[in-house]
Amino acid sequence: MIAALKDAGFSALIAFGLFFAMVGLQTNVASNGSMELVQHWDAVAMLVGATFVGRLALVLWKARRASTAIVAQVKPSRFAGAGKFLAPVLLILAFLLPIFGSRYAIDTGILVMTYVMLGWGLNIVVGLAGLLDLGYVAFYAVGAYSYALLAQNFGLGFWTCLPLAGLLAAFWGMLLGFPVLRLRGDYLAIVTLAFGEIIRVVLINWTELTGGPNGISGIPRPTLFGLTFTAGGGEGSFSDFFGLEPSLTYRVAFLYYVIFGLALLTNWVSVRLRRLPLGRAWEALREDEIACRALGINVTVTKLTAFAIGAAFAGFAGAFFATRSAFISPESFTFIESAIVLAIVVLGGLGSQIGTALAAIVMIGGGELFRDFAEYRMLIFGVALVVVMVTRPRGLVSGRTPSVSLGKAQLIGSDMISQGHG
Amino acid sequence: MAYALQQLINGITLGMIYGLIAVGYTMVYGIIGMINFAHGDVFMIGSFLSLIAITALTAMGISSVPLMLALTLVFAAVVAGIYGWSIERIAYRPLRGSFRLAPLISAIGMSIALQNFVQVSQGARNKSMPSLIPGALKIFEQDGFVVQLTWMQIVIFVVTLTLLVIFTWLVTKTSLGRAMRACEQDMKMASLLGIDTNFTISVTFVIGAALAAVAGMMFLLYYGSIDFYIGFVAGVKAFTAAVLGGVGSLPGAVIGGLLIGLIEAFWSGYASAQYKDVAAFSVLIIVLIVMPTGLLGRADVEKV
Amino acid sequence: MGAPLLTVADLTMKFGGLTAVDSLSFVANAGEITAVIGPNGAGKTTVFNCITGFYKASSGTISLSSAAGDFALATMQGHNITRQAKVARTFQNIRLFSGMTVLENLLVAQHNMVMPDVVHGVLAVFGLGGYRSLERQALDKAKYWLDQVKLLSRADVPAGSLPYGDQRRLEIARAMCTGPSLLCLDEPAAGLNPRESDELAVLLTSIRDSGCAIMLIEHDMGVVMKISDHVVVLEYGRKISDGTPEHIRADPKVIAAYLGEDEDEVAA
Known part of the structure; x- marks a missing residue:
């Protein structure tokens, strides 16, 4: 107990060191233009007190657990088996959402579903192939701008542009991937990050093409077999054709089903690929690159396919993002977006489909709850990412199901799986 | 000619700041083999700490500029050192021995948390400060263009070089430095030989953070304007510098910093200021592709 | 004796100033087990890494001629050595x-x-x-x-x-x-108990009899002498002896340089 108090006291002292200046003394521009300090000692006291109490509780709890737990066993994740019944339930709920949900709920659903799709796409690259891509948002941007520019300059519709956006994103993925994919894991991460930033800076500064910081507006909405979803109804619109009262809710619901379909496509392709030679090679690559090479697998090509397929899904999602918001600007494609998608994949458990979906619901849906605390949202997000890594580095759903088996397939514990090479 | 000389001076100044940050990246990478993604944010916190100290000292009525600078430097370095220590303790140490990408992801979380912590605690607005040491040394004039070396630049040169000399002495001549190099070679063996590896790693983070804080202070004094976002871009550039010099090599980090500073200054001066970040990032990509071991790095043979 | 399958000629591998393999030449025949032995640090694994494309040899040629064709392994891309030339390997660790x-x-x-x-x-x-x-x-x-x-x-x-x-x-x-038409094994018996070693010997013999040649780095002399058709002895990156197990056992150079004075160990 004395030791625990000492420990907590030390932590409080450190917390004081961290916070007394940065929180206690806020720099502020005074009315005469010079700098002044605003003092917030109450906040410092609260933070230091919270650190003391928190640390004390943590130390005591750990001591208690150490004395009661006789055998520490590595158990497969609690959620690991949950996928079997949870997945169909989620799927049905997701399908029914536009029918029962409010306009706001559907809007949130669209947002969550976009991140689910991005998460599944990135999961191919990070979770299966073990390549840490910190510039995933670049391909999202390529998809969004492809559609916006093709629609603006050539008058092409959403459904024509969707595959083009995916192809262009995949092309960019290969262009970047070809030279950099032989780099080690963390170097690759930084290079992809740099690439993402380059794309963003170019989008901001190439004003003639991209509209610069002002972005592109008036991007056309998608149609359903030629039927439009205009607010006023009218000739050729969805509500007119079916004799319904014109309402924007139809458009929102339609957009929801579009992204729902796209997300399901992403899921289907990646689940299927995992059971095929290509996906198997990705996982082998994640486990041991040198052994792959010794087995005659062309490592570069295999990585490139993962990179390109992952990028293509980001491209699809980007085109959808453009058509949904009808307006895009470089601001939507910052590094933080890449970090959010990565956090979803990591939190869900690298390589786990259901985990990614759950993590997207928790993080994006949960983020919506914190909407009123917008300032603190990203702070909490960052802290959460650290906490998840430290306490559950393998994410919510860890372990993997074998892609093929002779007898009954058993779940493989996460302690066996290596994530990323280097 | 005169213009080029001016860009050279500006580039070296900028490069020294990058070099100071890069030393922290290179040390941490050398010793535990991870990219400390939050290092750029420690630099940003260092510049905020300096701003707070300068404002407080001014309010207290201290008017001697050298005294003020010395106090600010010590304050920023010490408090940033606590940040460095805490970051390692909270976000990285529990993950030692986990899969390779785990600490990097944790570091990204830490970086986001620090950025937004400063945004919340210090406000999102840009903070600016008048120059403490105005004035410049005119070197020569050509066709009406004056090449000058500001007093501030001289201070930056002197402080950076002094710190680097002290630091080099620390790493090469002291037992602490020997312990650091031993951990770099083989952590397990070092701990078997009785070196407190946890302590050594902590010290590495503290020193790296202190140097970054000094860089942050120089940045504040040089540009007179900071915000909570400066750490990200400066961090990536300093990392580029570390890679360019050869990750793990301390002189390499400084040389790499100078090169990045020069590239940026000349690119802004002659090509396009808007695309100066693109230039730095492109250098990173090209260097990693063409010579991944950097200028002074060791080539490691792939063990099979 | 089968036809030559793998021909290594003047192979040299340098790491900076260190010469790990020094103008090494030998031949491994089809349908045979060729063992490469030598003290630790003799450059055995380096030879394997050159053959399987993990290292680019500083000089020299490595050629393989099998039913699949003729290949210059030293100039091929790593994965193609397995894919086209049909050379497979295992790893020491x-x-x-x-x-x-x-x-x-x-x-x-x-x-x-x-x-x-x-x-x-x-x-x-x-x-x-x-x-x-x-x-x-x-x-x-x-x-x-x-x-x-x-x-x-x-x-x-x-x-x-x-x-x-x-x-x-x-x-x-x-x-x-x-x-594969050539299987390269890097210390397959390391860490095995005697019974497992015997089983390994049976397995390797059956692989050879099925038509796949084997190259073997091994310290377990019992296994080497029992199953090898041909032994190459390296020391400090140079070949000091080359021949049948009987020949190696009797070669005074091998006894002096590699096996030391203790001749019993050779017999074992």
Whole structure:
């Protein structure tokens, strides 16, 4: 107990060191233009007190657990088996959402579903192939701008542009991937990050093409077999054709089903690929690159396919993002977006489909709850990412199901799986 | 000619700041083999700490500029050192021995948390400060263009070089430095030989953070304007510098910093200021592709 | 004596100032087991790494002529050495895909057979490109080799959870699944108990008799002398002796340089 108090006291002292200046003394521009300090000692006291109490509780709890737990066993994740019944339930709920949900709920659903799709796409690259891509948002941007520019300059519709956006994103993925994919894991991460930033800076500064910081507006909405979803109804619109009262809710619901379909496509392709030679090679690559090479697998090509397929899904999602918001600007494609998608994949458990979906619901849906605390949202997000890594580095759903088996397939514990090479 | 000389001076100044940050990246990478993604944010916190100290000292009525600078430097370095220590303790140490990408992801979380912590605690607005040491040394004039070396630049040169000399002495001549190099070679063996590896790693983070804080202070004094976002871009550039010099090599980090500073200054001066970040990032990509071991790095043979 | 399969001529490998392998020449014949022995640091693994493309030799040639054609291994890309020239290898420190099952390990080894190119890989998503029958063949081959190395009952277990000796055998089975004409084994008997060593000797002999030549780095002289048809002895990157096990055993240079004074060890 004395030791625990000492420990907590030390932590409080450190917390004081961290916070007394940065929180206690806020720099502020005074009315005469010079700098002044605003003092917030109450906040410092609260933070230091919270650190003391928190640390004390943590130390005591750990001591208690150490004395009661006789055998520490590595158990497969609690959620690991949950996928079997949870997945169909989620799927049905997701399908029914536009029918029962409010306009706001559907809007949130669209947002969550976009991140689910991005998460599944990135999961191919990070979770299966073990390549840490910190510039995933670049391909999202390529998809969004492809559609916006093709629609603006050539008058092409959403459904024509969707595959083009995916192809262009995949092309960019290969262009970047070809030279950099032989780099080690963390170097690759930084290079992809740099690439993402380059794309963003170019989008901001190439004003003639991209509209610069002002972005592109008036991007056309998608149609359903030629039927439009205009607010006023009218000739050729969805509500007119079916004799319904014109309402924007139809458009929102339609957009929801579009992204729902796209997300399901992403899921289907990646689940299927995992059971095929290509996906198997990705996982082998994640486990041991040198052994792959010794087995005659062309490592570069295999990585490139993962990179390109992952990028293509980001491209699809980007085109959808453009058509949904009808307006895009470089601001939507910052590094933080890449970090959010990565956090979803990591939190869900690298390589786990259901985990990614759950993590997207928790993080994006949960983020919506914190909407009123917008300032603190990203702070909490960052802290959460650290906490998840430290306490559950393998994410919510860890372990993997074998892609093929002779007898009954058993779940493989996460302690066996290596994530990323280097 | 005169213009080029001016860009050279500006580039070296900028490069020294990058070099100071890069030393922290290179040390941490050398010793535990991870990219400390939050290092750029420690630099940003260092510049905020300096701003707070300068404002407080001014309010207290201290008017001697050298005294003020010395106090600010010590304050920023010490408090940033606590940040460095805490970051390692909270976000990285529990993950030692986990899969390779785990600490990097944790570091990204830490970086986001620090950025937004400063945004919340210090406000999102840009903070600016008048120059403490105005004035410049005119070197020569050509066709009406004056090449000058500001007093501030001289201070930056002197402080950076002094710190680097002290630091080099620390790493090469002291037992602490020997312990650091031993951990770099083989952590397990070092701990078997009785070196407190946890302590050594902590010290590495503290020193790296202190140097970054000094860089942050120089940045504040040089540009007179900071915000909570400066750490990200400066961090990536300093990392580029570390890679360019050869990750793990301390002189390499400084040389790499100078090169990045020069590239940026000349690119802004002659090509396009808007695309100066693109230039730095492109250098990173090209260097990693063409010579991944950097200028002074060791080539490691792939063990099979 | 079979026809020459692998011909190494004047092979030199330098790392900076260190010469790990110094103008080494030898021949490995088809249908034989060729052992490469020598003290630690003699450059044995470096030779393997040059043959299998992990290192680019500083100078010299490595040529392989089999039914599949003639190949200059020193200039080929690493993965093509396995894919086209049909050279497979194992590693001194076992490199299995530990998070994948035993069966999956063997299927990954047949990657090029089930997925000849990326187009086939993508077509397979839609069930096209004859993927199903290829996959069935791959499964049969995997089962055959699992049976050979007595791991059929462990097929669905993660490779990383197997005991050490099983992992060694699995790595050999995985290499065999690539359908090699030359199998390079880097210390396959290291860490095995005497009974496992004997089983290994039987397995290797049966692989040789099935037509696949073997190159072997091994410290276990019992295994080497029992199964090798031909032994190459290295010291400090140079070849000091080359011949049948009987010849090596009697070579005074080998006894002096490698085996020391203790002649009993040679007999053992």
